[in-house]
Amino acid sequence: MNGSHALTDLEDPLWVKLPTGRYPIYVGYGLLEKPQCFEATLKGKKVFILSHPEIARIYLPSLEKTCYAAGATEVSHALVPSGDYHKTLETAANIWSALLAQGYHRDSVLITLGGGMINDLGGFCAACYLRGIKVIHCPTTLLAQVDAAIGGKTGVNHVLGKNLIGAFHQPQTVVADLSTLSTLPQREFISGLAELIKYGLTLDPPFFNWLESHIIEIMQRQPDALNHAVKQACQLKAAIVASDEKEEGQQRIVLNFGHTVAHALESILDYKQCLHGEAVAIGMIVAIRLSMEHNTVDGQLLERVMSLLKTAGLPTTLPPGITPAEILAKMKYDKKHGATKLNWVLLKALGQAFTTHATASHVIQALTATRVGTP
Ligand SMILES: NC(=O)c1ccc[n+]([C@@H]2O[C@H](COP(=O)([O-])OP(=O)(O)OC[C@H]3O[C@@H](n4cnc5c(N)ncnc54)[C@H](O)[C@@H]3O)[C@@H](O)[C@H]2O)c1
Structure with a gap:
């Protein structure tokens, strides 16, 4: 059997257990193509995916398909430039404007597809939009898979310091698809080793x-x-x-x-x-x-x-x-x-x-x- 298939644990995810409920962390290969990871949250829902252009080019088409297969009624997306430099209140405001313009409501779901920057930014947008909508994180960097996507810390940077504006907002699910690490530049991969x-x-x-x-x-x-x-x-x-x-x-x-x-x-x-x-x-x-x-x-x-x-x-x-x-x-x-x-x-x-x-x-x-x- 191909080792990577053997490493896909859909039946047995890890769980983050909180007083208010629990959510799964799926870790494995090829997970962005598995509707099972998403259907509990997406069935009958309008979905907004937030990503970066270079990641969307590789992974967005299959994720969109998976969202529909998981029961989403409508899927659209917004792309923001990479770099923590763009993790700002201004970028968040543009995302909120896009959500409002496209009629996203309290029952909609935001999916982040990217590293810690997009998880933090998207999580923060979800935490504040209409006082909070559901979010699923699909971390695509090693750092985000082992850290940023888990635990509900969201936020943006301020000119006076990093992550100074933010909120706690737990995701519904974390889908850590290890296949995405194959395209991660080596320097970024190494950065994740520190965590x-x-x-x-x-x-x-x-x-x-x-x-x-x-x-x-x-x-x-x-x-x-x-x-x-x-x-x-x-x-x-x-x-x-x-x-x-x-x-x-x-x-x-x-x-x-x-x-x-x-x-x-x-x-x-x-x-x-x-x-x-x-x-x-x-x-x-x-x-x-x-x-x-x-x-x-x-x-x-x-x-x-x-x-x-x-x-x-x-x-x-x-x-x-x-x-x-x-x-x-x-x-x-x-x-x-x-x-x-x-x-x-x-x-x-x-x-x-x-x-x-x-x-x-x-x-x-x-x-x-x-x-x-x-x-
Ligand atoms: N919320 C938390 O608990 C928490 C914890 C740790 C770090 N963080 C935050 O995470 C951010 C850093 O995250 P990061 O190290 O993941 O960097 P990042 O999100 O900025 O991504 C790094 C680069 O890798 C590219 N990239 C991402 N995935 C890729 C893939 N699969 N293939 C090709 N390119 C890919 C991105 O486009 C970007 O250029 C910081 O903003 C930090 O504050 C948050």
């Missing part, structure tokens, strides 16, 4: 060990390795979301490991030069150095993580020309910080994260150690 590594580091030591020994197979996009990695990450994310849906407790915040620096970097670089996962990789190194200053982890873990990130082709030093002071100034706009203190997710040990405050001087020290050429 996989983050799950291992913060939540699951055996998964971290497994990643260390299977990183090459994953990078070669071998179906068995990819299927295992994505499912494991989705399971970890689903469990965290179930335990702390709106990041009100301490559980979900753990997933922000590495993101304090990452968001600042992305914002400084105008969301153009540094991919999210690349920024997260650098942010994780800074967070481990800060953890070392708290005497919770040692240099050996830093070495292991540096080595894994480097093998994966991810950066481990700050981009040249960016100063620690600049990053510190930008962090003040991070949602996770209080009015005066800098909140950080650090490591207590491999697989155990905790939140704490860090002084500006410790942060500067950890950032300085992460500059190019620092041993």
